[in-house]
Amino acid sequence: xxxxxxxxxxxxxxxxxxxxxxxxxxxxxxxxxxxxxxxxxxxxxxxxxxxxxxxxxxxxxxxxxxxxxxxxxxxxxxxxxxxxxxxxxxxxxxxxxxxxxxxxxxxxxxxxxxxxxxxxxxxxxxxxxxxxxxxxxxxxxxxxxxxxxxxxxxxxxxxxxxxxxxxxxxxxxxxxxxxxxxxxxxxxxxxxxxxxxxxxxxxxxxxxxxxxxxxxxxxxxxxxxxxxxxxxxxxxxxxxxxxxxxxxxxxxxxxxxxxxxxxxxxxxxxxxxxxxxxxxxxxxxxxxxxxxxxxxxxxxxxxxxxxxxxxxxxxxxxxxxxxxxxxxxxxxxxxxxxxxxxxxxxxxxxxxxxxxxxxxxxxxxxxxxxxxxxxxxxxxxxxxxxxxxxxxxxxxxxxxxxxxxxxxxxxxxxxxxxxxxxxxxxxxxxxxxxxxxxxxxxxxxxxxxxxxxxxxxxxxxxxxxxxxxx
Amino acid sequence: xxxxxxxxxxxxxxxxxxxxxxxxxxxxxxxxxxxxxxxxxxxxxxxxxxxxxxxxxxxxxxxxxxxxxxxxxxxxxxxxxxxxxxxxxxxxxxxxxxxxxxxxxxxxxxxxxxxxxxxxxxxxxxxxxxxxxxxxxxxxxxxxxxxxxxxxxxxxxxxxxxxxxxxxxxxxxxxxxxxxxxxxxxxxxxxxxxxxxxxxxxxxxxxxxxxxxxxxxxxxxxxxxxxxxxxxxxxxxxxxxxxxxxxxxxxxxxxxxxxxxxxxxxxxxxxxxxxxxxxxxxxxxxxxxxxxxxxxxxxxxxxxxxxxxxxxxxxxxxxx
Numbered sequence: 001x002x003x004x005x006x007x008x009x010x011x012x013x014x015x016x017x018x019x020x021x022x023x024x025x026x027x028x029x030x031x032x033x034x035x036x037x038x039x040x041x042x043x044x045x046x047x048x049x050x051x052x053x054x055x056x057x058x059x060x061x062x063x064x065x066x067x068x069x070x071x072x073x074x075x076x077x078x079x080x081x082x083x084x085x086x087x088x089x090x091x092x093x094x095x096x097x098x099x100x101x102x103x104x105x106x107x108x109x110x111x112x113x114x115x116x117x118x119x120x121x122x123x124x125x126x127x128x129x130x131x132x133x134x135x136x137x138x139x140x141x142x143x144x145x146x147x148x149x150x151x152x153x154x155x156x157x158x159x160x161x162x163x164x165x166x167x168x169x170x171x172x173x174x175x176x177x178x179x180x181x182x183x184x185x186x187x188x189x190x191x192x193x194x195x196x197x198x199x200x201x202x203x204x205x206x207x208x209x210x211x212x213x214x215x216x217x218x219x220x221x222x223x224x225x226x227x228x229x230x231x232x233x234x235x236x237x238x239x240x241x242x243x244x245x246x247x248x249x250x251x252x253x254x255x256x257x258x259x260x261x262x263x264x265x266x267x268x269x270x271x272x273x274x275x276x277x278x279x280x281x282x283x284x285x286x287x288x289x290x291x292x293x294x295x296x297x298x299x300x301x302x303x304x305x306x307x308x309x310x311x312x313x314x315x316x317x318x319x320x321x322x323x324x325x326x327x328x329x330x331x332x333x334x335x336x337x338x339x340x341x342x343x344x345x346x347x348x349x350x351x352x353x354x355x356x357x358x359x360x361x362x363x364x365x366x367x368x369x370x371x372x373x374x375x376x377x378x379x380x381x382x383x384x385x386x387x388x389x390x391x392x393x394x395x396x397x398x399x400x401x402x403x404x405x406x407x408x409x410x411x412x413x414x415x416x417x418x419x420x421x422x423x424x425x426x427x428x429x430x431x432x433x434x435x436x437x438x439x440x441x442x443x444x445x446x447x448x449x450x451x452x453x454x455x456x457x458x459x460x461x462x463x464x465x466x467x468x469x470x
Numbered sequence: 471x472x473x474x475x476x477x478x479x480x481x482x483x484x485x486x487x488x489x490x491x492x493x494x495x496x497x498x499x500x501x502x503x504x505x506x507x508x509x510x511x512x513x514x515x516x517x518x519x520x521x522x523x524x525x526x527x528x529x530x531x532x533x534x535x536x537x538x539x540x541x542x543x544x545x546x547x548x549x550x551x552x553x554x555x556x557x558x559x560x561x562x563x564x565x566x567x568x569x570x571x572x573x574x575x576x577x578x579x580x581x582x583x584x585x586x587x588x589x590x591x592x593x594x595x596x597x598x599x600x601x602x603x604x605x606x607x608x609x610x611x612x613x614x615x616x617x618x619x620x621x622x623x624x625x626x627x628x629x630x631x632x633x634x635x636x637x638x639x640x641x642x643x644x645x646x647x648x649x650x651x652x653x654x655x656x657x658x659x660x661x662x663x664x665x666x667x668x669x670x671x672x673x674x675x676x677x678x679x680x681x682x683x684x685x686x687x688x689x690x691x692x693x694x695x696x697x698x699x700x701x702x703x704x705x706x707x708x709x710x711x712x713x714x715x716x717x718x719x720x721x722x723x724x725x726x727x728x729x730x731x732x733x734x735x736x737x738x739x740x741x742x743x744x745x746x747x748x749x750x751x752x753x754x755x756x757x758x759x760x761x762x763x764x765x766x767x768x769x770x771x772x773x774x775x776x777x778x779x780x781x782x783x784x785x786x787x788x789x790x
Contacts, residue, residue: 427751
């Protein structure tokens with residue numbers, strides 16, 4: 001290399017490195033760079049006139065439920081310029097914005113992500129926002145609020161709620177001489193027998209699924225039905241090796257084994273036209289399964305004449321249970337406009353906002369000549385009001401039963417508590433179930449491994465949190 | 471005005487020419503560097519600097535949100551204790567070991583066929599290349615459809631021959647073979663490269679071989695393969711690296727949003743595990759250590775391939 005070449009190369013390297021340093025955005029400067037980090041300067045006041053920008057990450061007003069409430073929020077925000085970064089919350093995008101100290105003003109996340117975000121300091125506690133803006137937390141469903149409460153502080157404002165109900169094919173039940181009680185979860189032996197009676201497997205080829213226990217996702221539901229929680233109430237101790245969890249897993253897996261194995265059921269399930277008029281219920285190839293309430297809308301839309309039957313999911317005592325999930329609003333640390341973010345979160349979840357949105361939805365459904373099946377939110381007050389004002393008997397006992405079951409389930413929910421290692425905890429138990437379903441491990445060994453993995457992750461994450469707090 | 475000494479030693483013509491040549495070369499070098507400087511700067515900003523920075527991050531506990539804490543070699547020690555690293559490496563090695571030779575063989579076979587295709591070569595070239603245009607995410611979804619154990623096209627085709635196809639998407643034994651077969655979907659680009667190389671093989675070599683009585687196989691093995699060994703080596707090395715970094719199709723099919731809860735350990739490739747650690751568990755420091763381990767592995771395999779290539783790869787104009 002000549003001297004000139006070396007000089008040019010050095011110049012280019014220096015330029016590259018210095019530009020790279022500028023682009024890194026992850027220096028040791030602990031100040032967030034946003035005025036909002038100075039929490040003393042934040043005043044949450046419902047009467048305050050707000051301005052500036054409000055970028056909302058993870059939310060799209062794609063239907064009347066979102067649009068009506070967003071309009072109300074924009075009105076409450078006055079001069080604030082609201083922009084939506086639509087689609088589900090992109091964790092990489094959110095983390096990148098945090099790393100480069102340019103977070104959005106507000107995020108819309110799954111409630112089960114809140115604990116992890118809170119423990120890492122990615123989002124701020126909303127106690128002052130709640131107090132300042134006068135948000136009445138008593139209107140929120142307790143499990144929903146629990147899910148966004150981390151170490152005693154509320155970090156999220158609950159929005160939608162999702163629950164499961166038992167969805168069954170009446171024609172297949174009748175043909176097998178069964179009733180809904182045989183498949184609603186209250187008696188596992190009855191479900192196993194119903195599964196045996198309804199499924200059809202000719203020469204290893206499954207043509208009718210008797211019962212789908214919906215593993216891996218519904219292990220928490222079956223464990224709870226058997227009286228066990230996967231995680232302790234304080235979110236610190238994994239309970240995956242609880243004998244009742246093991247019993248639940250063994251039973252739920254046995255449902256697949258009786259039909260030729262999980263592979264056969266999954267392959268058949270995957271080949272179905274899940275969202276179309278040729279869905280498994282309409283084509284009489286699925287006996288029953290627990291499923292989220294939104295699927296009632298799908299079925300009612302695409303196959304209103306399907307021979308359906310609905311009930312809640314019940315525990316072994318016969319009581320209704322539902323494993324709730326949903327979304328929540330949270331304010332990132334360093335949010336440039338937390339006051340506006342808090343106002344938007346408040347307005348979007350106000351009882352009046354939900355009622356206005358439900359009214360718009362009910363009208364839209366009526367115009368289409370379709371059934372309004374209600375709206376499940378994290379706001380119990382709003383749910384009750386919407387049910388009373390807009391949910392009317394359709395005259396079709398089947399779909400009315402679906403709505404009744406949905407609302408009953410919504411009153412009997414449980415959640416996994418907020419914790420700082422949510423993703424690792426979830427991965428641990430789901431991987432365990434998958435190893436069993438894939439035939440790689442026995443249930444006991446799989447859950448023991450999951451218990452170790454989950455507890456290790458929880459211990460490490462809590463230790464970090466406790467050290468920071470201590 | 472003093473007259474310059476006429477007897478001063480004259481600069482020899484050779485040396486003048488040499489200096490002029492050097493000046494020209496310097497100018498050209500400078501101009502070349504100037505022209506490629508956008509790329510060089512881009513390389514340092516978007517590649518070299520992240521590489522260097524990830525080296526630093528691999529020595530820290532970093533969750534992307536808070537500042538990194540220096541932890542020394544703890545992340546590297548953890549690599550050797552982590553069972554999932556072992557599993558992910560096993561899966562990745564298996565995939566690469568089978569997929570790369572198969573990919574090269576299929577690419578070569580198709581290129582040889584195309585080379586004989588005559589007028590219709592253009593159509594087939596496009597037809598083979600089109601699947602390469604499919605986004606990898608779509609290929610992942612396609613895998614679930616084509617390899618569905620109940621109604622997938624692959625098992626239906628096997629059924630015509632009386633073969634009861636396996637559960638490609640759930641049986642751990644068949645998950646990786648399914649992914650390997652699916653990867654052949656995108657052989658198009660390699661086929662085009664090999665076809666270009668095949669077109670450059672001098673016809674006289676085949677004519678001479680035929681005169682000497684060589685059959686098709688002998689011509690292929692003794693002339694074609696050696697003459698396109700440079701292109702074959704390129705495809706081999708690039709696919710080996712891609713094999714070690716395989717991610718999108720397997721992630722989409724077995725870990726992505728289409729399968730929010732179902733996953734399969736058999737498809738846990740190294741980069742998928744790295745991604746989980748970085749963006750799901752927020753262990754960016756550990757993920758950086760994982761990335762460096764992969765870098766070292768790829769470097770070792772590439773170095774081995776380079777050494778081996780000296781014996782088997784022939785470049786045009788090369789004297790041996």
